[in-house]
Amino acid sequence: MxxxxxxxxxxxxxxxxxGMKVSLVITAQAVIVxxxxxxxxxxxxxxxxxxxxxxxxxxxxxxxxxxxVMVLLWFFLIVPKFxxxxxxxxxxxxxxxxxxMIGFALFESxxxxxxxxxxxxxVPKGQMAASSALxxxxxxxxxxxxxxxAFRNMVPLxxxxxxxxxxxxxxxxxxxxxDFFGAAYKVGDRDGRLVELLLFAGVxxxxxxxxxxxxxxxxxxxxxxx
Amino acid sequence: MIKISNVSxxxxxxxxxxxxxxxxxxGEVIVVCGPSGSGKSTLIKCVNGLEPFQxxxxxxxxxxxxxxxxxxxxxxxxxGMVFQxxxxxxxxxxxxxxxxxxxxxxxxxxxxAMDKGLKLLERVGLKAHAHKFPGQLSGGQQQRVAxxxxxxxxxxxxxxxxxxxxxxxxMVNEVLDxxxxxxxxxxxxxxVTHEMGFARRVANRVIFMDQGRIVEDDSKEAFFANPRSERxxxxxxxxxxx
Numbered sequence: 001m002x003x004x005x006x007x008x009x010x011x012x013x014x015x016x017x018x019g020m021k022v023s024l025v026i027t028a029q030a031v032i033v034x035x036x037x038x039x040x041x042x043x044x045x046x047x048x049x050x051x052x053x054x055x056x057x058x059x060x061x062x063x064x065x066x067x068x069v070m071v072l073l074w075f076f077l078i079v080p081k082f083x084x085x086x087x088x089x090x091x092x093x094x095x096x097x098x099x100x101m102i103g104f105a106l107f108e109s110x111x112x113x114x115x116x117x118x119x120x121x122x123v124p125k126g127q128m129a130a131s132s133a134l135x136x137x138x139x140x141x142x143x144x145x146x147x148x149x150a151f152r153n154m155v156p157l158x159x160x161x162x163x164x165x166x167x168x169x170x171x172x173x174x175x176x177x178x179d180f181f182g183a184a185y186k187v188g189d190r191d192g193r194l195v196e197l198l199l200f201a202g203v204x205x206x207x208x209x210x211x212x213x214x215x216x217x218x219x220x221x222x223x224x225x226x
Numbered sequence: 227m228i229k230i231s232n233v234s235x236x237x238x239x240x241x242x243x244x245x246x247x248x249x250x251x252x253g254e255v256i257v258v259c260g261p262s263g264s265g266k267s268t269l270i271k272c273v274n275g276l277e278p279f280q281x282x283x284x285x286x287x288x289x290x291x292x293x294x295x296x297x298x299x300x301x302x303x304x305x306g307m308v309f310q311x312x313x314x315x316x317x318x319x320x321x322x323x324x325x326x327x328x329x330x331x332x333x334x335x336x337x338x339a340m341d342k343g344l345k346l347l348e349r350v351g352l353k354a355h356a357h358k359f360p361g362q363l364s365g366g367q368q369q370r371v372a373x374x375x376x377x378x379x380x381x382x383x384x385x386x387x388x389x390x391x392x393x394x395x396x397m398v399n400e401v402l403d404x405x406x407x408x409x410x411x412x413x414x415x416x417x418v419t420h421e422m423g424f425a426r427r428v429a430n431r432v433i434f435m436d437q438g439r440i441v442e443d444d445s446k447e448a449f450f451a452n453p454r455s456e457r458x459x460x461x462x463x464x465x466x467x468x
Contacts, residue, residue, distance in 0.1 A: 124313075127315065129271075129276055129309065130313035132302060133306075134302070134303065134327035134375070134379060135303025136299065136330065140330055149317050
């Protein structure tokens with residue numbers, strides 16, 4: 001029987017909190033970039049301009065067909081070199097966080113764009129027709145009429161995706177970046193208390209994600225009581 | 227005001243409109259009727275370019291709708307349209323529904339747009355509902371708001387696409403009353419509708435369509451008294467013996 005020893009956790013809390021901040025920063029920026037770029041991709045996908053639509057379809061299909069871990073690794077290996085050259089940074093600058101953020105943002109955009117595309121398509125076609133009939137241009141109709149309704153329908157799905165994304169941030173361990181999971185792993189490894197630290201990390205992930213998803217459920221009930 | 231010449235349209239191999247020709251002069255009220263699938267809604271949607279057509283020409287107030295150089299949003303901004311399913315914007319209050327296009331398309335000031343909206347709301351008898359959202363109104367009320375929304379743009383003519391067919395029977399008249407009043411004031415109107423009572427009361431001319439063709443285009447007196455085509459006779463017999 002394993003003897004649990006939790007004593008290394010209290011002292012490690014500041015370090016773990018630093019890790020949590022990395023996880024939260026990656027999540028937040030990937031959600032924001034994901035929604036913005038995802039909206040652009042969704043509109044390209046639905047556009048009647050064929051090359052745009054093909055590009056968006058190719059992008060989405062590519063990113064949805066490869067594992068996130070692999071995308072992160074690619075970005076970990078490629079992006080730092082690229083950025084170093086582009087900005088003339090000295091070789092070996094720590095760009096792990098930057099490349100992880102870019103990897104996540106590009107990857108999640110593919111998922112967000114599918115959610116947003118479904119959201120746009122859930123708005124009745126007549127809304128676009130009515131907006132056009134009032135003299136609005138396509139972009140006015142999208143901005144003022146279609147997208148606001150689409151986003152209102154999508155809020156629960158977008159938040160659920162954000163929760164999944166938060167869990168997925170743990171995959172940055174492949175680039176040895178100390179996110180919350182990575183930090184817990186490092187502390188456990190150092191103190192020979194890996195089991196305790198990973199259990200603790202699991203509980204923290206569970207509490208955060210479970211409460212967030214309960215919150216989403218309540219939001220959903222409030223806005224879509226049906 | 228509206229001149230439709232030899233308009234044809236097909237979706238792939240399916241011919242929706244075949245060689246449709248007619249016109250609407252200023253102040254005229256035209257009712258377009260016919261069995262479902264006869265192309266009447268498609269025809270009216272071609273008039274403001276919501277539906278493209280492959281051949282023929284439609285000229286609205288001197289502007290050719292099918293011409294790729296035509297600024298369609300500008301043309302549409304002064305052609306009012308009312309839809310079967312109202313299509314009010316559900317995320318905006320009634321007042322905002324009335325003001326949004328005035329502000330964004332006609333570049334009117336917010337005050338002016340709100341005032342104009344409220345005046346029109348009063349005209350359709352719904353001033354008390356200004357702060358509600360579309361979902362809180364009955365179908366008939368929503369359709370009256372939709373008419374007011376179109377009128378807020380100071381349209382030179384109005385297109386109605388089956389404005390009462392999605393309504394419960396007891397709400398049909400409140401909408402037809404608004405339309406009748408509009409017609410009496412001299413608005414140029416093209417109405418796709420099955421409401422033959424309305425046609426008899428206010429239409430100048432009746433167009434009967436079948437299988438994408440304009441089969442009859444006559445004064446309402448002639449149409450109701452003595453429809454020439456057999457198809458129109460059958461249609462009238464069915465619809466009037468309800």
